[in-house]
Amino acid sequence: MGCMFSQLAAKFAFFPPSPPTYQIKKGDNGKLTVVSSSSSTPTPVADDTSLDVLLIDTKRGNKIVAFYLKNPCARLTVLYSHGNAADLGQLYDLFVQLKVNLRVNLMGYDYSGYGASTGKPSESNTYADIEAVYQCLQTQYGISQEDLILYGQSVGSGPTLHLAAKLPRLRGVVLHSGILSGLRVLCHVKFTFCFDIYQNINKIRKVKCPVLVIHGTEDEVVNWLHGNGLWKMAREPYEPLWIKGGGHCNLELYPDYIRHLCKFIYEMENMTTEIRLKRIRQSLRLPTRPNTTTSSVTSNGCCKIQLCQPKCPRCPKCPKPRCTNCCCWWPKCSCCWRPSCLNCCRKPKCPKCLLGSCCCIKCSQWRCCVDSHNELNGKQEG
Structure with missing residues (x-):
């Protein structure tokens, strides 16, 4: 055909x-x-x-x-x-x-x-x-x-x-x-x-x-x-x-x-x-190549750009954000050494402990805060 x-x-x-x-x-x-x-x-x-x-x-x-x-x-x-x-x-x-x-x-x-x-x-x-x-x-x-x-x-x-x-x-x-x-x-x-x-x-x-x-x-x-x-x-x-x-x-x-x-x-x-x-x-219309001398480079030379991530909302001792190519980019808490939970930090304050956030990775709800303080109260009472 x-x-x-x-x-x-x-x-x-x-x-x-x-x-x-x-x-x-x-x-x-x-x-x-x-x-x-x-x-x-x-x-x-x-x-x-x-x-x-x-x-x-x-x-x-x-x-x-x-x-x-x-x-x-x-x-x-x-x-x-x-x-x-x-x-x-x-x-x-x-x-x-x-x-x-x-x-x-x-x-x-x-x-x-x-x-x-x-x-x-x-x-x-x-x-x-x-x-x-x-x-x-x-x-x-x-x-x-x-x-x-x-x-x-x-x-x-x-x-x-x-x-x-x-x-x-x-x-x-x-x-x-x-x-x-x-x-x-x-x-x-x-x-x-x-x-x-x-x-x-x-x-x-x-x-x-x-x-x-x-x-x-x-x-x-x-x-x-x-x-x-x-x-x-x-x-x-x-x-x-x-x-x-x-x-x-x-x-x-x-x-x-x-x-x-x-x-x-x-x-x-x-x-x-x-x-x-x-x-x-x-x-x-090819873009011009950037000048490598003006771009920021980390001390170990692994990348050229630093990202500014938010610090831990509970612990002011948390280190500054690190390089995206050489390590985990979420900052670690100096108290518990676990990644801070942004979802937990955004939740309302706990009615028991009145804390605005919790650095424990497991606590995304109030239950963890209530359980932890019940244990503490029990020890003190005992």
Whole structure:
């Protein structure tokens, strides 16, 4: 039953362009090139010397296509996971703009079943896809997670947070029109079901790096509340960007979009380990450690705090309260050497002896006082 619902949710989640907007062919030099699907003439992509076209194998047996755009001035690399209704042929122009304006290397890829990638689109396949691309960045280009920023748009927020939750030293994450979960987009439910897909609401709490959320206030596909919820649940949230009047697929057209992204990338470039730890402490609001030199310490050094307990109400010779860690904290009476009974001391005075309290541990009622004085009177009379 859960598998059936999962497949149904997948049908609503993935809409690959049909036919694909590009095709992959191998050139005379052995390198892969991109051509338009409508004709055999090379597209402008083929003339870009900074572009590497890759065909990557995944652990689920699919071959996915990836574009790697190099920037000689880049210090960071962005791994871009696109939305559900686009492929790399449509996103190439956007990739070039982001590479130039943000001064980053950019890796974009098509999910299984998208573009020229083989297989069928599914949640598990997208997880295998992004893991394979990340491994390629490590092995082929030497990109470590400390120099990597994950970018997820719409459905792409699912594989993005899946990988981000596994990389504790990641530099940053960008969630563009992200979703809380697949079922929450369709039904607006408030609970997480086992058959729900892309349960970002659970994975966002595991991300240990700064998270930038970008969302349009007039998004009719994924409500703005999804982005707001992800931002509130992030462990290290970055200043969000709520684009007033922005929809689901047009946020790149607003000037604030590229301006805020540039600010985020700039801060991530200059973030050191010391600055990051300071921000984590501020977000957690950790209390300052007390100064041990000013705290009181007993003579035997067993603890630092002395508690002031009440003295015995009958015997003024009782010693002062002692340390809570090294001895019994109730004071002992110097007359009978038994712990004083507070319950007995609070009772009314005995009508026989007229004493307000008794230090005997057994006397919680008047009977003990009466019996003891009867004995004394008997001895005196005798």
